[in-house]
Amino acid sequence: MKVIIIGCGAAGATAAQFARKNDRDAEIKIFEKGVYPEYSKCALPFVVSGELSPESIIEFSEDWFRKADIDLHLNTPVSAIDFENKVIETSDGKEEYDSLIIATGASPFSPVKTEGKTYFLRNMDDAIAIKKEAKNADSAIIIGAGLIGLEAAEALVKRGIDVTVVEFLPEILLTMVDDDVAKIVRGKIEEKVKFLLSNRVTEIRDKGNHMEVTASDEHGKKSILQGDFVIIATGNRSNVQLTKRLVGEKGIAVDERCETSIKGVYAAGDCTQYRDILGNIIPVGLGSVAVRQGKVAGANAVGGDEKLMPLVNARTTKIFGIEIAAVGPLKRSIPFKPFMGKFKGKALPEYMGDMGENIFIKVYADSNGKIIGAQAAGHEAAQRINKFALAIHHGLTLEQFLKAETAYAPAVAPVFDASTIACEIAKRKLK
Amino acid sequence: MKVIIIGCGAAGATAAQFARKNDRDAEIKIFEKGVYPEYSKCALPFVVSGELSPESIIEFSEDWFRKADIDLHLNTPVSAIDFENKVIETSDGKEEYDSLIIATGASPFSPVKTEGKTYFLRNMDDAIAIKKEAKNADSAIIIGAGLIGLEAAEALVKRGIDVTVVEFLPEILLTMVDDDVAKIVRGKIEEKVKFLLSNRVTEIRDKGNHMEVTASDEHGKKSILQGDFVIIATGNRSNVQLTKRLVGEKGIAVDERCETSIKGVYAAGDCTQYRDILGNIIPVGLGSVAVRQGKVAGANAVGGDEKLMPLVNARTTKIFGIEIAAVGPLKRSIPFKPFMGKFKGKALPEYMGDMGENIFIKVYADSNGKIIGAQAAGHEAAQRINKFALAIHHGLTLEQFLKAETAYAPAVAPVFDASTIACEIAKRKLK
Numbered sequence: 001m002k003v004i005i006i007g008c009g010a011a012g013a014t015a016a017q018f019a020r021k022n023d024r025d026a027e028i029k030i031f032e033k034g035v036y037p038e039y040s041k042c043a044l045p046f047v048v049s050g051e052l053s054p055e056s057i058i059e060f061s062e063d064w065f066r067k068a069d070i071d072l073h074l075n076t077p078v079s080a081i082d083f084e085n086k087v088i089e090t091s092d093g094k095e096e097y098d099s100l101i102i103a104t105g106a107s108p109f110s111p112v113k114t115e116g117k118t119y120f121l122r123n124m125d126d127a128i129a130i131k132k133e134a135k136n137a138d139s140a141i142i143i144g145a146g147l148i149g150l151e152a153a154e155a156l157v158k159r160g161i162d163v164t165v166v167e168f169l170p171e172i173l174l175t176m177v178d179d180d181v182a183k184i185v186r187g188k189i190e191e192k193v194k195f196l197l198s199n200r201v202t203e204i205r206d207k208g209n210h211m212e213v214t215a216s217d218e219h220g221k222k223s224i225l226q227g228d229f230v231i232i233a234t235g236n237r238s239n240v241q242l243t244k245r246l247v248g249e250k251g252i253a254v255d256e257r258c259e260t261s262i263k264g265v266y267a268a269g270d271c272t273q274y275r276d277i278l279g280n281i282i283p284v285g286l287g288s289v290a291v292r293q294g295k296v297a298g299a300n301a302v303g304g305d306e307k308l309m310p311l312v313n314a315r316t317t318k319i320f321g322i323e324i325a326a327v328g329p330l331k332r333s334i335p336f337k338p339f340m341g342k343f344k345g346k347a348l349p350e351y352m353g354d355m356g357e358n359i360f361i362k363v364y365a366d367s368n369g370k371i372i373g374a375q376a377a378g379h380e381a382a383q384r385i386n387k388f389a390l391a392i393h394h395g396l397t398l399e400q401f402l403k404a405e406t407a408y409a410p411a412v413a414p415v416f417d418a419s420t421i422a423c424e425i426a427k428r429k430l431k
Numbered sequence: 432m433k434v435i436i437i438g439c440g441a442a443g444a445t446a447a448q449f450a451r452k453n454d455r456d457a458e459i460k461i462f463e464k465g466v467y468p469e470y471s472k473c474a475l476p477f478v479v480s481g482e483l484s485p486e487s488i489i490e491f492s493e494d495w496f497r498k499a500d501i502d503l504h505l506n507t508p509v510s511a512i513d514f515e516n517k518v519i520e521t522s523d524g525k526e527e528y529d530s531l532i533i534a535t536g537a538s539p540f541s542p543v544k545t546e547g548k549t550y551f552l553r554n555m556d557d558a559i560a561i562k563k564e565a566k567n568a569d570s571a572i573i574i575g576a577g578l579i580g581l582e583a584a585e586a587l588v589k590r591g592i593d594v595t596v597v598e599f600l601p602e603i604l605l606t607m608v609d610d611d612v613a614k615i616v617r618g619k620i621e622e623k624v625k626f627l628l629s630n631r632v633t634e635i636r637d638k639g640n641h642m643e644v645t646a647s648d649e650h651g652k653k654s655i656l657q658g659d660f661v662i663i664a665t666g667n668r669s670n671v672q673l674t675k676r677l678v679g680e681k682g683i684a685v686d687e688r689c690e691t692s693i694k695g696v697y698a699a700g701d702c703t704q705y706r707d708i709l710g711n712i713i714p715v716g717l718g719s720v721a722v723r724q725g726k727v728a729g730a731n732a733v734g735g736d737e738k739l740m741p742l743v744n745a746r747t748t749k750i751f752g753i754e755i756a757a758v759g760p761l762k763r764s765i766p767f768k769p770f771m772g773k774f775k776g777k778a779l780p781e782y783m784g785d786m787g788e789n790i791f792i793k794v795y796a797d798s799n800g801k802i803i804g805a806q807a808a809g810h811e812a813a814q815r816i817n818k819f820a821l822a823i824h825h826g827l828t829l830e831q832f833l834k835a836e837t838a839y840a841p842a843v844a845p846v847f848d849a850s851t852i853a854c855e856i857a858k859r860k861l862k
Contacts, residue, residue: 043841057782288839291846316838325838351488382838383814390835403740404821407747407756407813408719410474415722
C-alpha cells in the first residue's frame with residue numbers, strides 16, 4: 001500500500017500520522033511546496049507579536065516524520081495529477097500511488113491590486129516578514145476585521161503599533177458571529193484599535209516613506225489612511241488548481257469518509273467542502289476540522305472506515321483578553337426563523353457581585369426545539385460552546401439541554417449556568 | 432388551591448417561586464424555623480472570610496416574597512403534620528393545605544461530644560459566629576476535609592489564621608472526587624493548610640484559653656491539636672423528624688415528580704433521597720439539585736407535571752484558586768469495573784508552553800462505552816464537567832463525545848480538548 005499526500009499542513013500531516021497509526025507497513029510520502037514541516041497556522045499571530053518563535057510552532061518536525069517512517073519532501077510542489085493512472089508529477093519526477101490524499105489548503109487573496117509593504121498573514125514566511133517590518137514601524141493598516149485581521153491587530157498592538165482596521169461589512173467578526181455578539185466585542189476593544197467599518201478598500205499605494213490605503217463607504221465618501229505597512233486579511237480561497245474535476249461550489253467535494261468522487265482519492269482541510277448540520281455545503285476553514293478530516297482521510301486511505309460527522313464549525317478566538325466562541329450557522333445563514341434565547345450578565349451568582357466576569361451567550365433552535373447554534377463572548381465562552389457543539393451533533397433539544405444538571409459553587413458558577421438560562425429563554429418563545 | 436411549604440432554604444423558596452409562576456391565584460405559605468429568608472448556604476464561607484456580608488447572600492428577600500404574594504412566616508417551626516387531614520401544626524396554630532412541600536433540609540452532626548468554641552458551618556448564625564471568633568484568633572482546627580471543611584479552611588486562611596484540618600479518611604475531598612484527583616489538589620494547597628489524614632477525632636475539649644482536639648490514627652497513635660476554635664464539617668443528616676413514614680434509607684423518598692408516597696405531598700432538597708443515573712438511591716446534598724427539585728415540586732404542587740432527571744450530581748468548588756469538579760458516581764460506588772481515560776497536561780496547545788494552565792481530567796464509561804462519570808481539577812474544570820453531565824444525562828458514549836467538534840484557538844484551547852483526549856484514551860481500553 002502506497003499513500004501519497006499532497007500538502008503538509010494540519011490536514012496533510014494528521015492524515016500521514018493516522019495512515020501510519022492504522023498501517024505500520026504502508027509506504028507514506030508527503031509532498032509539500034513550502035520549506036517548513038507542519039506548523040500551527042493559527043499560532044502565526046504569536047510569531048508576529050514575538051511571544052512564540054517560528055521554530056516553536058512547528059508541531060510535526062522533520063524528525064517526527066523520520067521516526068514515523070513517513071517520507072516528507074519539502075520544497076517539492078506537485079505539478080499534475082493523473083487520476084486514471086494513479087500518478088502524480090512533482091519537480092522531482094513521477095510517483096505512483098494506491099491512495100491519494102489531497103490537502104493543498106487555501107490561499108489568501110486581495111480585493112485590490114497590491115504594491116509595496118503589503119502582506120498576508122497565512123504562512124510562516126508572512127509572519128516572519130511582518131514581524132521584521134513591525135520592528136521599525138509605528139503604524140499599520142489591516143484590511144479585514146475577521147478573526148485573522150483582529151488577531152493580527154492584537155499582535156501589532158502588543159508591539160506598540162497604532163493599528164487601523166478597515167472592514168467592508170458594517171461590523172467586525174461577521175464571518176464568525178452575529179452582529180450583536182460582535183458589537184459587544186468591538187465595544188471593549190475600540191480603545192485599542194481604530195476601526196473603519198462599512199468601507200471598501202479601492203486602492204493600496206506605496207508612497208515611498210509610507211503606505212496609503214484608500215477606502216470608500218457605501219455613499220462613495222472616501223477615506224485615505226496612512227501607515228507604515230498593510231496586512232490583508234479578507235479571506236482565503238481553496239487551492240484546487242490540480243483537482244478541478246473534483247471541485248464543487250466551495251472546494252473539493254468529499255463524503256463522510258473524506259473520499260472524493262474518485263475512489264481511493266481523499267481530500268482534507270481548507271481545500272475541501274463538506275455538509276453542515278443543516279445539510280448546507282460549506283467550505284472547510286477551521287484547523288480543528290482540518291485535523292479531524294485528516295484523521296479520517298489518513299485512516300481510510302489505508303483501508304479504514306472512519307467517518308466524519310456533519311460540521312457544526314465550533315470556533316473560538318481570544319482578542320485583547322476577550323474570549324469569543326460560536327458553533328453552528330450564523331443567523332443570516334439559517335433558512336428559517338430560529339427561536340433564540342439570550343443571556344447577558346455575570347458568570348457567577350448575583351451575590352458575588354463584581355467577582356463575576358461578564359458573559360454573553362445566545363442559542364438558536366428550530367421549531368422542534370432542536371438546538372442548531374450558539375454564540376458567546378466573555379467568561380469561558382469556548383467551553384460553553386463545546387457543550388452546545390456536543391448537543392447539536394447529537395440532535396439534543398433546548399429542553400434536554402436545560403434539564404441537565406450543571407455544577408454550582410459561588411466561586412465557580414451559579415445554580416443555572418448562563419447557557420442553561422439562554423436555553424430556558426429560547427424555550428419559552430417556542431411555546 | 433392552598434400550598435404549604437415547610438422550610439425556606441433553596442428548595443423551599445424555589446418551590447414557592449415556581450408554584451407562583453404556575454398558578455397566579457394559589458395561596459402559598461412558607462413556614463421557616465429560622466429568622467432569615469432564603470440565603471445561599473454555599474456562600475457562607477465568603478461571609479466567614481469577610482468577602483460578602485450576611486445581607487448580601489440573601490437571594491429571596493422578605494420583600495421578594497411579599498411582591499410575589501407568598502406568605503412567609505419566619506421563626507415559625509412546624510411541630511406536626513397530619514397527613515390524613517391535610518393539616519400542619521405550627522407555633523402559631525393549625526393550617527390546612529391542599530398540597531404540601533417538605534423542604535426541611537439537613538443538619539450537621541458531630542462525630543464526638545462537643546464543648547466550648549466549637550462550631551458548625553451550616554447556617555447564617557454559624558457563619559456570623561465563626562467570623563466573630565476569627566477576628567481574635569490565630570489558629571483553628573477543622574474536623575473534616577470535605578468540600579465544606581476546605582472552603583472553611585480557605586476562608587480562615589484568608590483572615591490570616593493557621594488552619595489544621597483533621598480527616599478520618601486517608602485523603603481529602605473523598606466524598607467529592609476519587610483519590611487521584613484529590614491528591615493533586617492536596618499537593619497544591621498543602622503549603623497553606625496543615626492536614627492530619629487517616630485520623631479519627633476522639634475528643635474535643637475546652638481548655639479555657641484554647642481548644643484541644645484529640646485524634647487517633649488507625650494504629651491507635653494519638654495526636655493532640657490545639658487551636659483557638661474548632662469547626663466541625665463531617666457531614667449532614669436529613670431533617671425528617673416530622674416525616675418518618677415518608678423516609679427511605681437516605682431521606683424522604685420522592686419520585687421524578689418530587690412527590691412522596693402520599694399523593695399531594697412533595698419534598699425537595701437535602702431532606703430527600705432520589706435515584707442516580709445507575710439506579711442507586713442516594714441522598715440529595717447539592718444546592719443545584721435542591722433548586723431543580725424545588726422547581727419541579729413547586730410546579731407540580733399547583734397541578735403541573737414537571738419531571739426531574741435521574742441525578743448525575745454535577746458538583747464543583749474552587750479552593751485556593753484551584754477549580755475542582757466532578758459528575759457521576761465515585762469510582763468506589765460503581766458496582767462494575769469501569770473503563771477509564773485520564774489526561775494530565777496543559778489546557779492550551781503544546782506550543783503555547785507555560786501560557787497554558789494545568790488540567791487533569793478523567794472519564795469513566797461502562798462496557799458499552801456509555802459515559803457514567805468524569806472528574807477534573809484545574810483550568811475551567813466545571814465547564815468541562817458540565818459537558819460530561821449533559822452527555823451522561825442523555826446516555827452518550829465515549830465515541831459520540833469524542834467525535835464532536837471542539838473550538839480551537841492557540842490562546843483558548845488545543846485542537847483536541849483535554850476532555851476529548853480522556854475519552855479517546857478510555858475508548859482505546861474498551862476495544
